[in-house]
Amino acid sequence: FKSTKIIGLGSCAFRQPNATSHCRFLHGYRLTAKFWFEAEELDSNNWVVDFGGLKQLKAILQTQFDHTLCISEDDPELDRFSELERAGVCDLRVMDGGVGVERFAEFCYQAADAYVNQLTNGRCRCIKAEVFEHENNSAIYEVNLDNHKTVMNTGCNEDSTTEEVAEDIASVVENKQQNNITRPPFAKKAPPLTARK
Numbered sequence: 001f002k003s004t005k006i007i008g009l010g011s012c013a014f015r016q017p018n019a020t021s022h023c024r025f026l027h028g029y030r031l032t033a034k035f036w037f038e039a040e041e042l043d044s045n046n047w048v049v050d051f052g053g054l055k056q057l058k059a060i061l062q063t064q065f066d067h068t069l070c071i072s073e074d075d076p077e078l079d080r081f082s083e084l085e086r087a088g089v090c091d092l093r094v095m096d097g098g099v100g101v102e103r104f105a106e107f108c109y110q111a112a113d114a115y116v117n118q119l120t121n122g123r124c125r126c127i128k129a130e131v132f133e134h135e136n137n138s139a140i141y142e143v144n145l146d147n148h149k150t151v152m153n154t155g156c157n158e159d160s161t162t163e164e165v166a167e168d169i170a171s172v173v174e175n176k177q178q179n180n181i182t183r184p185p186f187a188k189k190a191p192p193l194t195a196r197k
Contacts, residue, residue: 001038001039001040001042001048002036002037002038002048002127003036003037003047003048003049003051004034004035004036004037005034005035005037005049005051005054006032006033006034006035007032007033007034007035007054007057007058007061008030008031008032008033008058008062009031009032009033009061009062009064009065009066009104009108009131010030010031010062010065010066010067010068011028011029011030011031011066011067012028012029012031012065012066012067012068012069012070012104013026013027013028013068013069013070013090014026014027014028014069014070014071014099014100015027015071015075015099016099016100017072017075017076017077026069029133029134030134031065031101031104031131031132031133032131032132033061033104033105033108033129033130033131033132034129034130034132035108035109035112035126035128035129036126036127036128036129037049037112037116037124037125037126037127038124038125038126038127039120039123039124039125040123041123043120043123048124049116049119049120049124050119053119054115054116056115057111057112057115057116060111060115061108061111064093064107064111065093065104067091068090068091068092068093069081069084069085069090069091069092069093070093070095070099070104071092071093071094071095071099072094072095072097072098072099073094073095073096073097074098078094095107100139101131101132101133101137101138101139102139102141104131104139105129105130105131105139105140105141106129106141108129108131108141109126109128109129109141109142109143112126112129113125113126113143127142127143128140128141128142128143129141129142
């Protein structure tokens with residue numbers, strides 16, 4: 001069984017410092033992500049995943065992307081962007097591995113897979129995430145299902161609150177070696193995992 005969910009990520013600015021085109025300049029988009037979820041067995045409501053249970057995932061993703069400046073950890077102007085954050089000019093997120101919709105799709109996949117795995121006690125997984133800059137441009141991060149590994153399973157079940165799930169995700173993100181899984185490219189500045197009002 002498969003199901004999909006579209007989540008608005010918010011307006012995000014970033015740049016490609018190695019580009020020779022205008023993409024080397026700061027620019028932004030209103031990002032949107034689409035997720036594909038899969039499960040062999042449905043839950044007691046005959047759902048792959050409870051869409052209403054994804055509110056905390058949305059909050060986590062929007063904390064990363066909504067009204068933020070995402071900069072690659074190897075951007076040669078990182079110190080200058082850090083100064084801007086200290087001056088209160090921007091809300092900076094420093095990302096491992098680079099920025100752009102391809103890396104954003106990878107980030108979203110990693111966050112969603114960890115989240116639904118915790119939420120469903122390993123019953124459901126994310127298999128693909130697509131991030132749109134706008135209606136014409138998108139990028140997809142997809143796993144090879146033959147090699148899919150569960151990112152985490154720390155005993156959370158479908159009755160767990162989203163706050164409990166978020167706390168479990170935060171602890172795994174901070175521990176690179178847990179379950180022998182390399183830490184995904186989450187922001188070095190750990191965002192709060194509570195929903196905004």
